[in-house]
Amino acid sequence: xxxxxxxxxxxxxxxxxxxxxxxxxxxxxxxxxxxxxxxxxxxxxxxxxxxxxxxxxxxxxxxxxxxxxxxxxxxxxxxxxxxxxxxxxxxxxxxxxxxxxxxxxxxxxxxxxxxxxxxxxxxxxxxxxxxxxxxxxxxxxxxxxxxxxxxxxxxxxxxxxxxxxxxxxxxxxxxxxxxxxxxxxxxxxxxxxxxxxxxxxxxxxxxxxxxxxxxxxxxxxxxxxxxxxxxxxxxxxxxxxxxxxxxxxxxxxxxxxxxxxxxx
Numbered sequence: 001x002x003x004x005x006x007x008x009x010x011x012x013x014x015x016x017x018x019x020x021x022x023x024x025x026x027x028x029x030x031x032x033x034x035x036x037x038x039x040x041x042x043x044x045x046x047x048x049x050x051x052x053x054x055x056x057x058x059x060x061x062x063x064x065x066x067x068x069x070x071x072x073x074x075x076x077x078x079x080x081x082x083x084x085x086x087x088x089x090x091x092x093x094x095x096x097x098x099x100x101x102x103x104x105x106x107x108x109x110x111x112x113x114x115x116x117x118x119x120x121x122x123x124x125x126x127x128x129x130x131x132x133x134x135x136x137x138x139x140x141x142x143x144x145x146x147x148x149x150x151x152x153x154x155x156x157x158x159x160x161x162x163x164x165x166x167x168x169x170x171x172x173x174x175x176x177x178x179x180x181x182x183x184x185x186x187x188x189x190x191x192x193x194x195x196x197x198x199x200x201x202x203x204x205x206x207x208x209x210x211x212x213x214x215x216x217x218x219x220x221x222x223x224x225x226x227x228x229x230x231x232x233x234x235x236x237x238x239x240x241x242x243x244x245x246x247x248x249x250x251x252x253x254x255x256x257x258x259x260x261x262x263x264x
Contacts, residue, residue, distance in 0.1 A: 080214030081153030089241030
């Protein structure tokens with residue numbers, strides 16, 4: 001994270017807490033009216049370039065409603081988008097094929113001296129889809145619970161920044177998820193951890209059920225007093241990808257607390 005901030009030299013200031021407050025005021029009710037674009041178009045994250053192209057080109061098509069009625073529990077899953085997109089274990093078939101798309105992606109990064117770990121956009125999409133699928137499975141099992149994904153992601157992960165070289169691999173696949181409220185872009189030249197922390201804390205302060213999904217230990221934020229070690233232990237949850245199947249497992253201490261969500 002520190003390395004990414006050093007890439008940006010603009011001294012613009014921004015109030016991260018104000019972003020979180022604005023998000024709360026505007027609400028995210030729109031999340032309830034949609035199903036994941038990848039579910040609509042049959043896009044499988046392990047299916048390779050052809051399936052991805054299908055999902056991206058048809059992403060503007062109307063999406064059917066994912067009606068969950070009035071669930072007795074609504075759990076907001078705040079996601080550390082960049083952490084998930086750089087996580088170990090997720091497999092992007094086109095990246096591994098080392099084809100023309102990857103070669104062009106790496107050429108742009110090399111020419112602009114971008115040395116940080118490449119981000120895989122499909123990993124974040126898979127994590128969001130995991131939450132939406134868990135809601136559907138819970139409903140089918142008679143569980144009155146809804147999981148609402150809210151991923152935070154630096155805006156340059158989509159547009160690539162000034163030179164276009166810093167975008168995530170398959171960044172174009174993110175846009176339908178932004179349009180339907182599953183991803184919030186954070187401003188450039190700022191630490192993207194802070195808005196997601198403020199947002200999660202705000203949800204909890206208002207009595208809403210929420211946890212933050214990341215493998216970051218947030219030690220800098222603990223040292224600087226944004227959160228305590230106790231808060232981290234109670235509200236931050238890690239994850240892993242099983243095998244090479246792109247199946248997400250969320251490492252809850254008690255899996256029964258979140259029906260259908262721990263593992264697909």
